[in-house]
Amino acid sequence: MPVTTEWSPSSWRSRDVVQQPDWADLGALDDVVKRLGSMPPLVFAGEARSLTTDLGKVANGEAFLLQAGDCAESFDAFSADAIRDKLKVILQMAVVLMYSSGVPVVKVGRIAGQFAKPRSSGTETIDGVELPSFRGHMVNDIDFTSQARVADPERLITAYQQSASTLNLVRAFTKGGFGDLSRVHAWNQEFVASSAEGQRYEEVAAGIERALQFMSACGVDTVSTPQLHTVDVSTSHEALILGYEEALTRQDSLTGDWYDCSAHMLWIGERTRQLDGAHVHFLSGVGNPIGCKVGPSVTPEEVLALCEALNPKRIPGRLTLITRMGAETIGTALPPLLEAVRDAGHPVAWACDPMHGNTFTAPSGRKTRHFDAVLAEITGFFAAHRAAGTWPGGVHIELTGDNVTECLGGAEEILDADLGTRYETMCDPRLNARQSLDLAFRVAELLRRN
Ligand code: PEP
Ligand code: CO
Numbered sequence: 001m002p003v004t005t006e007w008s009p010s011s012w013r014s015r016d017v018v019q020q021p022d023w024a025d026l027g028a029l030d031d032v033v034k035r036l037g038s039m040p041p042l043v044f045a046g047e048a049r050s051l052t053t054d055l056g057k058v059a060n061g062e063a064f065l066l067q068a069g070d071c072a073e074s075f076d077a078f079s080a081d082a083i084r085d086k087l088k089v090i091l092q093m094a095v096v097l098m099y100s101s102g103v104p105v106v107k108v109g110r111i112a113g114q115f116a117k118p119r120s121s122g123t124e125t126i127d128g129v130e131l132p133s134f135r136g137h138m139v140n141d142i143d144f145t146s147q148a149r150v151a152d153p154e155r156l157i158t159a160y161q162q163s164a165s166t167l168n169l170v171r172a173f174t175k176g177g178f179g180d181l182s183r184v185h186a187w188n189q190e191f192v193a194s195s196a197e198g199q200r201y202e203e204v205a206a207g208i209e210r211a212l213q214f215m216s217a218c219g220v221d222t223v224s225t226p227q228l229h230t231v232d233v234s235t236s237h238e239a240l241i242l243g244y245e246e247a248l249t250r251q252d253s254l255t256g257d258w259y260d261c262s263a264h265m266l267w268i269g270e271r272t273r274q275l276d277g278a279h280v281h282f283l284s285g286v287g288n289p290i291g292c293k294v295g296p297s298v299t300p301e302e303v304l305a306l307c308e309a310l311n312p313k314r315i316p317g318r319l320t321l322i323t324r325m326g327a328e329t330i331g332t333a334l335p336p337l338l339e340a341v342r343d344a345g346h347p348v349a350w351a352c353d354p355m356h357g358n359t360f361t362a363p364s365g366r367k368t369r370h371f372d373a374v375l376a377e378i379t380g381f382f383a384a385h386r387a388a389g390t391w392p393g394g395v396h397i398e399l400t401g402d403n404v405t406e407c408l409g410g411a412e413e414i415l416d417a418d419l420g421t422r423y424e425t426m427c428d429p430r431l432n433a434r435q436s437l438d439l440a441f442r443v444a445e446l447l448r449r450n
Contacts, residue, residue: 009282015278015281016277018277018278019271021135021139022151024152028153032154033153033156034247036244036247037248039248041259042235043235043261045255045287048289049287054106057317059316059391060316065349065396066094066097066394067265067394067397069110070086070111071110071117071427071429072114072137072428073113073115073137074137075137078165080169083166084178084401086111086401087174091233092440095208096204099207103447108234109234112164113235116139116237116241117134117136119133119135134426136426140155156247159244160262175230179230179233180229182212184204184208189401191403197437197441200441234265239267245282249286257287258285265320266290267292267322268290268291268292270293270324273294284310289318289320290320291319293322294321294322296326296333298333300336300341304346307344307346311347311348317349322351323337323350323352325357325380326377327354327380331383338350338385338388341390349393350393351393351395353397354378355369355398358370358373359428366406366419366429368407370409371410375439378442378443379446382446382447385450392447398428398430400425402432404430405419405420406419410438
């Protein structure tokens, strides 16, 4: 395909595209993309536009973004309980943040589509055997066998179906009573409730209960106020496998604009943010709110060029820059970016991903992160924003509602020797429900002091 300046859902195909699997059968891939193209969209354009409006408040310093969920969703760990428990911890964190800081929280899950992973290396070698890397369940399987590592296009269909079921349940939970503020106590899982963080959460929940009673005693109609009974949780994932994203990109009948209807929000990863590359080009043309990860090697000039490419009309909420610098580096790497974007007047929502710059392999051989490093990066994020006079817009967290042992530290002081107890992630280590709640209290404190 010749390079054109016109955008269409398929025009990314004329650009350099990195991080795509070596599909074994390109005919089968084309067939799958065609089939997906005739399947219903998962979200609709109006929902994506409302999220842009909400994220616009983040860009303007009037709201805080909580974006959280798995590093990689799994076809195997797919259950109503797992989805419910992930929602519980996200809702708990949001309540803690809102109650303690008084700032509205925009909730976005890494959920219902987060099935594809960029890899540092295309292959993995174990005991002299070299196989293609695992690229997420949308592409291949994690077992270290040549069979499992074949990139199978049918997986795109399974990913779509699992995303649809997950989103359906998320909608049912958030709109059908589970997200009701009178149920804040019920979001505290048993194993969390018995911990110090869980107890602290109970105090917040009791405070909310009293506030609701107080409002209704004052004559406020708490029964028919929808904001007290339903909650908005949007979906997001890394837009990595562009054939999949193209197939779900649809023209909005109201505006004529194109929307990637695989999720409300899509982001570009640190490995695919090349300015002239296919990923930036593809997402530049869809109307959704989009994110772009930026790591320690990015320059202020590159960040400004990304802002121009991805948000030329300077719409607040259109672009969230998700910084993932590492706790040691954020203090030097972030300030020049904040100053450059501030001085250029770009309306960026800034979020801190304190996970991906703090990953290391522990002596046990497991990939992990330390709770203290996660907290230190967020603390550095708030400090840099305070110095630049900009708004620390939010956090981007890898977590699970389960009682896993994947990240070190936290109140339960998980040690390297404990990691093997319940190390279940498909990809990067996630904070467990207790560590996540603990983190929410710390972030709320930073937000309050801000
Ligand atoms: C991720 O979010 O899981 C990820 C791979 O992040 P990054 O692109 O920042 O490395
Ligand atoms: Co990750």
